[in-house]
Every structure is written in C-alpha cells, then in structure tokens.
Amino acid sequence: MAVNQMTAQNPGTTHGRDQAADTPLMMLTYRSRATSPLSETQLGDLQHTAAARNRAEGITGMMVYNDDRIFQWLEGPPASIARIWSSISRDPRHADIEALSMQTAPSRLFSRWSLKLTTGPADPLIGEMTAATMSSTNAAAERLAALAIAAEPTEARLLLHAAYAEFRSIAALTELLIEPAARALGDLWAEDDCGEYEVTLGLCRLQTFLREVATDSMQQQIAHPLxxxxxxxxxxxxxxxxxxxxxxxxxxxxxxxxxxxxxxxxxxxxxxxxxxxxxxxxxxxxxxxxxxxxxxxxxxxxxxxxxxxxxxxxxxxxxxxxxxxxxxxxxxxxxxxxxxxxxxxxxxxxxxxxx
Ligand SMILES: Cc1cc2nc3c(=O)[nH]c(=O)nc-3n(C[C@H](O)[C@H](O)[C@H](O)COP(=O)(O)O)c2cc1C
CATH class of the missing domain: 3.40.50.280 (Cobalamin-binding domain)
Known part of the structure; x- marks a missing residue:
C-alpha cells in the first residue's frame, strides 16, 4: 500500500511566536491507540480542526496513523504544547496514551506543517525517528532527578517552579517532568549511582515541591463526582x-x-x-x-x-x-x-x- 500523505501546510515557513531568540521551543512525542478505527473522513476532519488550532497556537508537527496505532510529534512554545497536550490526552478517540519524550529543541523539524498526517505503513524515516525519540533521554527529568538528591535541593525546587510557570498545568508537569524524574531516580539506583535512601529522599522532595506549586490549582465542578x-x-x-x-x-x-x-x-x-x-x-x-x-x-x-x-x-x-x-x-x-x-x-x- 502506498503511503498516503495528507498535509496541512502553513502559509509561510516561519512562525512569529518563536522568532524571538529567547522564546524556548519545546517538542513532545507520544504514542497511543485509536479506541475504534478512524476512517479516512474522520482522520481528515481531525487533521483539519487540529491543524487550525495548531496554527493559532504556533505549533507544528506530524502524526502517523497506522493500523489503529498513533504516533505524534508536536513542537512549539511550551505553554501552547501544554494546552494542546491537555486536550489531546483527554480525547476519547484514543487510549493507552504514552508520552515518549518532552524536551527543548534547537529548531523545528516540521516548520512547514501545522499537522502533517501520514497513514498507511509508516515510511522508514518515521520508524527511525520514533526509535530515536524513544531512546532519547528526557534531559529535564534526568536533571531534576539528580538535583532532587543533591545535598541542597534549592535548584530542584527552582526547576520545578520554572517548569510550572511555563506549563501552567499540573497534569503536564506530572506526566512530562515529575513522573519521568521519579523513574530516573529508580534508574540511578539500578545503575548503582545512588542508594535506596536517596531515592526515597528525592521522591519526598518532588512531592513537597509539587505541593508548593499546586497551591493555586483549582477543582473542576462536575455534576456527578465519584x-x-x-x-x-x-x-x-x-x-x-x-x-x-x-x-x-x-x-x-x-x-x-x-x-x-x-x-x-x-x-x-x-x-x-x-x-x-x-x-x-x-x-x-x-x-x-x-x-x-x-x-x-x-x-x-x-x-x-x-x-x-x-x-x-x-x-x-x-x-x-x-x-x-x-x-x-x-x-x-x-x-x-x-x-x-x-x-x-x-x-x-x-x-x-x-x-
Ligand atoms: C490522535 C489525536 C491527535 C490530535 N492532535 C491534535 C493536535 O495536534 N492539535 C489539536 O489542536 N488537537 C489535536 N487533537 C484534537 C484534540 O484532542 C481536541 O479534540 C481539540 O484540540 C479540542 O480541544 P478541547 O477538547 O480541549 O476543546 C488530536 C486528537 C487526537 C485523537
């Protein structure tokens, strides 16, 4: 089957939002599985709406849909990524959503596409990219883990507060930084780079700093709370x-x-x-x-x-x-x-x- 590519091109090759050298660029990848098979029409509708919102948010990226499996790459300003990610991760059209990486990026890979969509067998380039992304280390989380077990945890606290100031979302902070940092602590222990006591100490500190940043979090009002x-x-x-x-x-x-x-x-x-x-x-x-x-x-x-x-x-x-x-x-x-x-x-x- 030929690779069927549908693209939503941006009007230009530049994005105003990250033209300023001091605006950080974030990239996020995840994989998931469609809850029920998406037809070509449904995929086209999804892409059309998503690309419009991505354009408004200064986000570019690509999505691979193959045999109900989904892989998506998003790049853009951190606050926009957090907002879009919050919507995507709540979307009932897919499940088993697993963030693969989140890190700052020096430049965009998909600057011409608000959302490039590829269906059919993923081409080798995409396979390679997925593998590279999966094996790439989450630098921010590893850094947070190391800082959380330092004698003086002030830097860990600052990193977490700075990340929250960018994301403005506890869910994004949790999934993209705190949970990977907890796993990074476990990996440090597995590699004999720290002891069990330090892992416990690091986790306690992450918990304390989370409580600090979550003080302004709001509770949604829902009709039937469980x-x-x-x-x-x-x-x-x-x-x-x-x-x-x-x-x-x-x-x-x-x-x-x-x-x-x-x-x-x-x-x-x-x-x-x-x-x-x-x-x-x-x-x-x-x-x-x-x-x-x-x-x-x-x-x-x-x-x-x-x-x-x-x-x-x-x-x-x-x-x-x-x-x-x-x-x-x-x-x-x-x-x-x-x-x-x-x-x-x-x-x-x-x-x-x-x-
Ligand atoms: C697999 C998948 C990928 C998606 N990708 C994007 C995307 O790149 N950008 C986007 O705005 N919405 C995307 N969406 C749609 C969002 O989940 C959501 O429906 C839409 O942004 C509206 O947000 P809201 O439900 O928070 O109002 C995607 C949905 C699915 C199922």
Whole structure:
C-alpha cells in the first residue's frame, strides 16, 4: 500500500511566536491507540480542526496513523504544547496514551506543517525517528532527578517552579517532568549511582515541591463526582504516586480521600466502613517492585471482599504498570494507569463500562 500523505501546510515557513531568540521551543512525542478505527473522513476532519488550532497556537508537527496505532510529534512554545497536550490526552478517540519524550529543541523539524498526517505503513524515516525519540533521554527529568538528591535541593525546587510557570498545568508537569524524574531516580539506583535512601529522599522532595506549586490549582465542578479512595499499597513507603493520583482526581472534581494504611487490615477497615466508587492503589513510581505483585493481588482480593460497595472499581498504578512488567490482570484490578495525568479519564471510563 502506498503511503498516503495528507498535509496541512502553513502559509509561510516561519512562525512569529518563536522568532524571538529567547522564546524556548519545546517538542513532545507520544504514542497511543485509536479506541475504534478512524476512517479516512474522520482522520481528515481531525487533521483539519487540529491543524487550525495548531496554527493559532504556533505549533507544528506530524502524526502517523497506522493500523489503529498513533504516533505524534508536536513542537512549539511550551505553554501552547501544554494546552494542546491537555486536550489531546483527554480525547476519547484514543487510549493507552504514552508520552515518549518532552524536551527543548534547537529548531523545528516540521516548520512547514501545522499537522502533517501520514497513514498507511509508516515510511522508514518515521520508524527511525520514533526509535530515536524513544531512546532519547528526557534531559529535564534526568536533571531534576539528580538535583532532587543533591545535598541542597534549592535548584530542584527552582526547576520545578520554572517548569510550572511555563506549563501552567499540573497534569503536564506530572506526566512530562515529575513522573519521568521519579523513574530516573529508580534508574540511578539500578545503575548503582545512588542508594535506596536517596531515592526515597528525592521522591519526598518532588512531592513537597509539587505541593508548593499546586497551591493555586483549582477543582473542576462536575455534576456527578465519584468517591475515590487513593492509597499506596500497605507497606509501600513511596507516597509520590498516591499524591499525584490524588491531585489529578481532586482537580477533575472527584471526592478524593487519601489514606496511608500501614496494614492490609487497616485498608480493609477503610473500605468496609465507607462507600467508595473506586480505589486507586499504587506502588512505587521509581522501582518496579516485582516482589510485591503477588501481595498486591492478595490485597486487591481482600479489599474487594471487605468493600461496602460490592462493585468497587480497582485501579492500580506504579512503575511496574508503566514498564508493563505487571498488568492489571496480574493483580486482579479492573485496569492500571501509567500516568496520574490520565487517571480521571481512566476511572470514568472503567466506571461507565461496569455501571
Ligand atoms: C490522535 C489525536 C491527535 C490530535 N492532535 C491534535 C493536535 O495536534 N492539535 C489539536 O489542536 N488537537 C489535536 N487533537 C484534537 C484534540 O484532542 C481536541 O479534540 C481539540 O484540540 C479540542 O480541544 P478541547 O477538547 O480541549 O476543546 C488530536 C486528537 C487526537 C485523537
């Protein structure tokens, strides 16, 4: 099949918004899967509307659609990227959305296209680009991880505050910087570049700095808020995942309760005495915790048995689920989340399915 290319060209080859040398340019890539196959007409409509908004936002980029799989590359001013990303990541037309990289870029690769769309088998250039992007390191997140375990964490705090000033979005900050930094801390430990204590310290600092920047975050008002319990798995000392999940669910308008039960029994008591629509149980965002998967399954089973709500929806999260070394089936959960940024949409989808 021939490569079918539809392009939305920009009127000129320049973009006013990043002409000034001091305006940073950000590039973001992600992959996802269409929730149901997109016809050529649907793709054309999507491209038409998206390209118009990209043009207004000073964004250029490309999207590959092949066999329901989606890969997109976006480049533009950080605040515009954060706004568009917030819309894209909430869009029900695709799922399993996974940000691959976010970094500053010296120049645009797709300066002529508001959104270049390629369908059919991706050409080798795109394959190469995807591979390069996936293996490229997220420099900002790695830097944040290193700064978070420095003797004096002021620079880490400044970096996080500066990133928030650009994104103005906790969801973007979470998915593009904090969660990758947590994984980078785990990688530093795996490579023997720091100890377990430092990873825990770094995660605590990220959590503290997140709380500082999130003080002005607003809660959306929604018609039917869900009652959601957010907790780290009893015995899990890394609380960052639960904190990020709780923030995302709260912002999305849900009645969010965060608890830190130290034992399985304590967790059972919580779900037995209060009605919850869903529970979000998390493992470390830094370590893969392979040895805790079996215990998690056991706890999920006992929580379900103890729950006041017999149809309690169970969602699990943590590095194990991001890396796919464990699946929701392994722990008897309804689903697992790979980023707090997508958790509210995931909870709503699962609850709708099981209603
Ligand atoms: C795979 C995919 C790629 C998309 N790419 C873009 C894009 O590059 N720019 C854009 O403005 N919208 C894009 N959209 C559409 C947005 O998700 C969203 O519908 C649109 O921007 C309107 O935003 P709103 O829902 O926040 O009002 C894309 C949607 C999908 C499913």
């Amino acid at each position: 009652v959601v319990l957010v907790a780290p798995l009893p015995g899990e000392i890394h609380m960052l995942g639960a904190t990020l999940d709780a923030e995302a669910l709260w912002q999305a308008g849900h009645d969010t309760r965060v608890r830190f039960p130290s034992t399985e029994r304590a967790l059972e008591r919580i779900v037995a005495t209060k009605w919850f629509d869903a529970i979000d149980l998390s493992l470390s965002p830094a370590f893969s915790r392979e040895h805790r998967i079996e215990r998690m399954r056991h706890i999920v089973d006992s929580v379900r048995r103890a729950s006041k709500n017999p149809a309690l929806v169970v969602i699990t999260g943590g590095r194990a689920f991001y890396d796919r070394t464990a699946s929701s089936d392994d722990v008897h959960a309804h689903t697992s989340s790979t980023s707090a940024a997508h958790l509210p949409a995931t909870v709503a989808r699962v609850l709708k399915k099981h209603a």
